[in-house]
Amino acid sequence: MENHPGRTVDYSKTTITELMIPSYANFGGKIHGGILLSLIDKVAYACASKHAGNYCVTVSVDGVEFLQPVEVGDLVSLHASVNFVGNTSLVIGIKVIAENVKRGSVKHTNTSYVTMVAKGDDDKLATVPPLILDKTVEVRRFYEAMTRKELNKSFNKRMDETKMNLDVDEAIKLLGSQRCKIDLD
Numbered sequence: 191m192e193n194h195p196g197r198t199v200d201y202s203k204t205t206i207t208e209l210m211i212p213s214y215a216n217f218g219g220k221i222h223g224g225i226l227l228s229l230i231d232k233v234a235y236a237c238a239s240k241h242a243g244n245y246c247v248t249v250s251v252d253g254v255e256f257l258q259p260v261e262v263g264d265l266v267s268l269h270a271s272v273n274f275v276g277n278t279s280l281v282i283g284i285k286v287i288a289e290n291v292k293r294g295s296v297k298h299t300n301t302s303y304v305t306m307v308a309k310g311d312d313d314k315l316a317t318v319p320p321l322i323l324d325k326t327v328e329v330r331r332f333y334e335a336m337t338r339k340e341l342n343k344s345f346n347k348r349m350d351e352t353k354m355n356l357d358v359d360e361a362i363k364l365l366g367s368q369r370c371k372i373d374l375d
Contacts, residue, residue: 204240249306
């Protein structure tokens with residue numbers, strides 16, 4: 191894979207469309223978020239595996255925000271494309287669209303970013319082909335994914351430092367104005 195010339199974003203673009211049926215609904219009558227997360231993972235796998243030419247596994251799901259509810263009877267389309275590649279990892283951007291065919295309405299319900307890693311037949315990490323960016327929007331998405339990755343690393347490092355240096359008495363004071371009750375023995 192080291193000398194692979196690369197693959198374009200268009201090469202692995204993947205769309206999955208599924209009808210939202212009553213058994214997918216939650217107690218509020220809307221489509222359960224877990225159903226949508228499962229579909230997001232499925233389309234991310236298909237897109238990443240196509241680009242990588244290998245089996246891919248999910249490392250993380252970033253930016254899951256349900257913007258609008260999805261209704262029973264909607265046709266949900268999940269549009270996935272490779273936004274970034276590292277050595278063995280890929281970031282897949284997914285846009286979720288719900289279409290009510292009776293009303294003729296279309297709404298954007300979610301955008302998510304899924305990080306996947308490629309695995310070879312030996313179950314070891316596999317190098318992925320470079321990503322050929324031939325559109326301005328693809329350059330922007332690659333840069334945004336790279337920046338998001340750096341920000342997440344910085345955030346995780348800061349959280350680790352916070353855990354290691356936590357002053358419980360100071361934390362208790364800061365939590366005094368929050369909606370929690372502290373009952374330590």
